[in-house]
Structure formats: C-alpha cells, structure tokens
Amino acid sequence: MDNYLDSFFGAISDPTRRAVIERLVHGPAPVSELHAPHDIALPSFLKHLKVLEAAGLVRSIKVGRVRTVHLEAAPLAKAEHWLERQRRIWEGRTDRLAALAEALERQDKPKG
Amino acid sequence: MDNYLDSFFGAISDPTRRAVIERLVHGPAPVSELHAPHDIALPSFLKHLKVLEAAGLVRSIKVGRVRTVHLEAAPLAKAEHWLERQRRIWEGRTDRLAALAEALERQDKPKG
C-alpha cells in the first residue's frame, strides 16, 4: 500500500505524464497521438508511458502496429482518497492555532 | 501551476515524507519528534523536511534551539482538486467502453 502510493505519486509528479493523463481522461489514444504534442523523442516518451503503466495508471493493447493506451481510473481515486483523508483529519482539528501556540509554548518551558 | 504540482506530487511520492505529513495533520511538532520514528540519520531526514518545505507543504519556526514544523493545508487541497477534476472528466464519459471499441476500430480501418 505504501509502495503503491510511491509509484502513483511519482508517476504524476512529472508534467509530461500528467499531460498524458489529462489527455486520456477524454478517451483512449494510440501512442503516436499521445506523443505528438510533446517535444521529446519517441523513445524518451515511451519511458514515460512505461512509468505510467508500471504505476497501474494506464493500460494498453497493441493491435496490428498501433498500441492503444487507456486510463485505469481506480488508482486516481485511491490517491485522491489519501489526500482527502489527510485533509479531513486536518480539518477536524478546529484547535489548530491553539495547537501551534501550545507547541511553541512547550518549547519555552520544556521542563513543564 | 505546472511546476507547482510537480514539486507537490514529487514531495508526497516518498514514504518518509508522506509519513511526516500523516503526523503533521494531527498538529505541529519539533524536528526531533518528527525524526524519531524514522530509521535514517538526522541530516538525511532534514533533507526530506526541506523538500516538503520547498513544495510549500510545510512551514517551520525556530524558537530557541528547537524548530517547530507545521502543515500548510492549501497545497493538499489543490492537489486533491487536480485529481478530482480528472476523475470528474473521466466519469463524465459514460461512453467509455464505446470509446475504447471505437479507438480499436479506428485501427482496423485507418483509411476510414
């Protein structure tokens, strides 16, 4: 589960790869079409696709000589949930400012 | 905006750093307390804190000799929104299976 989020967040921390995701939410596309808007060599681009596929964010099928790539939505949702969970806990702390003040206070008199 | 998500997602793609976040949603804490559960040297751990701070996920104040670190919630929310937006678009495509079939179909007869 830990490893899962590692590779997921790692995958979407790159602008090229996020752009691919942003394209794929609208529907599947062949490699060459995905590659077109990016000003990098095809092999470099293929590496990005492999990162996405390794992270489980994307899958692909090759028919004839073209490989069609499509999004796998579940991972997106899971990551969103991790963020949501953290936010919820954070929002639950209505005493945030108090907590900070308290923490700083604790520093002044570590002996209690 | 692009760069922003880069550093944010990069920051939370590491398990040590996610653990720090998971701790900080419960309230601020000094460096040494954050470091304690992690089996790595302090300087290595400090690098992680710097990554989090550079990504704007965290801020810190030093009082006396102890530095207290606290979470900055806004970035969490923004990242969550990016994911949410993608999911929404994806979910909007009720014709997903049709789209895939169509994409594969297009491969069979590229000439139209």
Place this chain on the structure above:
DNA sequence: TGTTTAGTTAGCCACATGGATAACTATCTT
C-alpha cells in the same frame, strides 16, 4: 563554565531519472 541537546552544514557515494541517438522489428500501403 563545561556538557548536553537540537539542529545545521559540508562533502561523499550509489543509483534512479529524463533526455538523446542509432538501429531494429513488424505491419500496412503501393
């Protein structure tokens, strides 16, 4: 004042990452 404590800075290292080119396979198209 001397000693701990909390954090910081500097420098080193191995490995991962994102880019490139060259050369190749496989599948259409003509």
Place this chain on the structure above:
DNA sequence: AAGATAGTTATCCATGTGGCTAACTAAACA
C-alpha cells in the same frame, strides 16, 4: 517487393535523489 509507418530495444549521458559520516553552531542545563 519496396517503402513508409508505428513502435521497440539498446546504449549513452548529465543531473537529481536519498542515503551516509564528520564537524560545526547555538541553546539549555548542571
């Protein structure tokens, strides 16, 4: 069969990342 198209594989390179130790500064304590 020849040529174009779509992708793949291999190899290389610079830079970034995550870890380490050693040595340091600046508070608090005793």
